[in-house]
Amino acid sequence: MSLPTFGHAMLPEWSFEPGTTYLNHGTVGATPKRVTQAQDALRALFEKQPSQHLLREITDFRYLDQPSIRPQSRMREAATAVAEFVGARPDDLVFVDNATAGVNAVVGSLDLREGDEVVLDELGYGAVKLIAKHFASRAGAHVRVLEMPYPGFDRALILKAYRDAITPRTRLLIIDHVCSGSSLVLPVPELIEMAHAAGVPVLVDGAHAPGAHALELSALGADWYTGNLHKWAMAPRSCGILYAAPGRHEGLHPAVISWGYGQSLAAEFDWVGTRDFTPYLAAPVGIEFMQQLGVARMRDYQRDLAWDAALRLSRGWNTELPFERSQVGSMVTVPLPQHAGSTAMDAHRLRLALLVEDRIEVQMHSFRGRLWARISAQVYNESADIERLATALSHRI
Numbered sequence: 368m369s370l371p372t373f374g375h376a377m378l379p380e381w382s383f384e385p386g387t388t389y390l391n392h393g394t395v396g397a398t399p400k401r402v403t404q405a406q407d408a409l410r411a412l413f414e415k416q417p418s419q420h421l422l423r424e425i426t427d428f429r430y431l432d433q434p435s436i437r438p439q440s441r442m443r444e445a446a447t448a449v450a451e452f453v454g455a456r457p458d459d460l461v462f463v464d465n466a467t468a469g470v471n472a473v474v475g476s477l478d479l480r481e482g483d484e485v486v487l488d489e490l491g492y493g494a495v496k497l498i499a500k501h502f503a504s505r506a507g508a509h510v511r512v513l514e515m516p517y518p519g520f521d522r523a524l525i526l527k528a529y530r531d532a533i534t535p536r537t538r539l540l541i542i543d544h545v546c547s548g549s550s551l552v553l554p555v556p557e558l559i560e561m562a563h564a565a566g567v568p569v570l571v572d573g574a575h576a577p578g579a580h581a582l583e584l585s586a587l588g589a590d591w592y593t594g595n596l597h598k599w600a601m602a603p604r605s606c607g608i609l610y611a612a613p614g615r616h617e618g619l620h621p622a623v624i625s626w627g628y629g630q631s632l633a634a635e636f637d638w639v640g641t642r643d644f645t646p647y648l649a650a651p652v653g654i655e656f657m658q659q660l661g662v663a664r665m666r667d668y669q670r671d672l673a674w675d676a677a678l679r680l681s682r683g684w685n686t687e688l689p690f691e692r693s694q695v696g697s698m699v700t701v702p703l704p705q706h707a708g709s710t711a712m713d714a715h716r717l718r719l720a721l722l723v724e725d726r727i728e729v730q731m732h733s734f735r736g737r738l739w740a741r742i743s744a745q746v747y748n749e750s751a752d753i754e755r756l757a758t759a760l761s762h763r764i
């Protein structure tokens with residue numbers, strides 16, 4: 368079987384408006400048509416017998432004495448396919464709406480006490496910091512946000528920064544697999560090992576990892592790992608996962624409590640009230656699509672394109688890249704020249720002008736007193752997209 372050519376030849380698989388240059392897959396992942404079609408087919412099927420599907424097929428949970436009439440419920444079937452893809456036991460893996468819900472579930476389930484600490488770093492996702500702050504403040508606990516050696520990103524310095532931030536009151540370390548704004552890939556296995564040596568459990572925020580990075584969650588050693596399938600794993604929105612190590616099921620609850628409370632990880636998370644389950648059920652179709660494309664081949668393409676983009680743009684802008692190739696994956700965040708601006712409003716204006724006037728969607732933000740562009744490289748992108756961005760920006764800065 369011949370494998371498809373990546374780049375614009377892949378665009379017919381997606382629904383983008385013609386003429387759009389989409390370099391923002393990391394923020395809002397675009398769902399392939401075949402996945403939304405599979406999801407639509409499931410919705411159509413369920414509408415034929417809504418009660419049967421919702422009450423007797425979706426979960427194994429014996430909700431009101433109505434057990435699943437399938438040998439395996441649809442949610443467990445989908446979770447099993449996803450678990451295989453991310454190297455987890457199906458019993459340790461549940462679906463959540465998104466990484467935000469995964470983080471809420473884990474932090475909200477902690478038995479935090481007055482004076483306890485939750486440690487995370489400044490490059491972490493803003494909403495994750497707020498979740499930690501919310502649950503910590505309810506318990507009289509604190510959130511310690513450690514400063515990251517960035518620019519100047521270095522494995523040993525990061526390990527030291529985390530090690531120095533841990534105290535006898537640290538109850539949880541939250542680390543990003545792929546940092547949001549900076550696109551940096553953190554040394555997750557080493558950080559977990561260091562935290563465990565200090566007796567601190569670890570939640571990994573892998574919002575950008577599934578699909579873009581090979582995962583072996585059972586072997587990784589994290590206590591909890593949450594990630595999105597609706598970014599790089601080709602699933603429809605909203606579709607995230609939460610992994611809990613075998614010894615970490617106890618006491619872990621979804622943010623929304625329902626009929627499965629206290630029964631099992633799957634019972635609690637598979638049913639969080641009546642809802643649309645089709646994003647989860649269609650997730651295996653996204654995985655099959657990636658497998659048809661060749662998962663390793665797809666990742667190589669994304670990484671090569673992202674790295675070439677980083678080189679091309681930083682040379683054009685005469686700025687220095689604050690990372691090496693091995694420290695990034697399918698996304699790169701490149702500093703713009705100082706004269707491009709420095710504030711969040713400068714970033715907003717520039718980004719909006721690119722979208723409205725040039726039809727280029729790219730993430731742009733201000734950090735450490737300058738603007739940065741985060742480029743996402745998906746298989747439908749090619750170097751012409753980067754050239755288009757470079758040209759459009761050359762007229763604007």
Ligand SMILES: Cc1ncc(COP(=O)(O)O)c(C=O)c1O
Nearest residue numbers: 465466467492546547572574595
């Ligand atoms: C590192 C990180 N964590 C969490 C999230 C939240 O993802 P979601 O909005 O899908 O919950 C994001 C979103 O981009 C992210 O970058």
